[in-house]
Amino acid sequence: MNYSQHDVAYALEMTRVLHVPDRRIDTFGTTEFQFVLVSELMDHVGQVRVRSGRIEAGRPVILRPDPEPDVTFEGFGDQADAFREWIREHHAGLAFLRYGFSFSKSSVTENVVHEPLETVQDRLVEEAVRSGNPMSAVISGVDDTWEISLLRFSVEMIQKSSGINIFDFKRRGLL
Numbered sequence: 520m521n522y523s524q525h526d527v528a529y530a531l532e533m534t535r536v537l538h539v540p541d542r543r544i545d546t547f548g549t550t551e552f553q554f555v556l557v558s559e560l561m562d563h564v565g566q567v568r569v570r571s572g573r574i575e576a577g578r579p580v581i582l583r584p585d586p587e588p589d590v591t592f593e594g595f596g597d598q599a600d601a602f603r604e605w606i607r608e609h610h611a612g613l614a615f616l617r618y619g620f621s622f623s624k625s626s627v628t629e630n631v632v633h634e635p636l637e638t639v640q641d642r643l644v645e646e647a648v649r650s651g652n653p654m655s656a657v658i659s660g661v662d663d664t665w666e667i668s669l670l671r672f673s674v675e676m677i678q679k680s681s682g683i684n685i686f687d688f689k690r691r692g693l694l
Contacts (some may be wrong), residue, residue: 541653543680571626
């Protein structure tokens with residue numbers, strides 16, 4: 520299925536990270552976040568889909584002058600192609616660290632809950648806080664374009680991690 524730029528923009532606009540992980544993307548290793556993504560079913564009132572799984576971010580790599588990085592999304596579907604085009608169009612000159620966008624999602628499970636969206640969101644955030652897992656995230660998104668919501672979370676984690684990663688690279692004399 521092809522997604523229009525409008526579909527991508529709508530998914531990005533509607534995505535909310537309700538619980539941000541305490542940890543960031545590691546500078547010198549692979550990072551694995553556990554996510555729960557909640558979305559309201561479009562054609563069923565009072566029904567919410569809850570997806571959970573892991574998303575792995577490869578370590579950032581220092582870019583040398585003028586490369587054209589290839590953006591890959593392992594394990595994602597058609598929505599990743601539309602998101603890749605959005606990135607190229609809106610963020611062509613993104614930082615000088617390459618996070619590879621070699622994210623992979625795995626172990627995704629889903630179930631439908633018959634409760635109001637806000638109730639489910641609140642419960643999932645409470646559970647994430649109570650678990651104390653510094654790698655857990657709770658995301659609210661659009662059901663049919665949920666992977667774009669997950670990719671937006673990934674980009675937000677890059678933005679939150681880049682300052683720390685740059686500091687680590689400079690401290691080791693790599694930048």
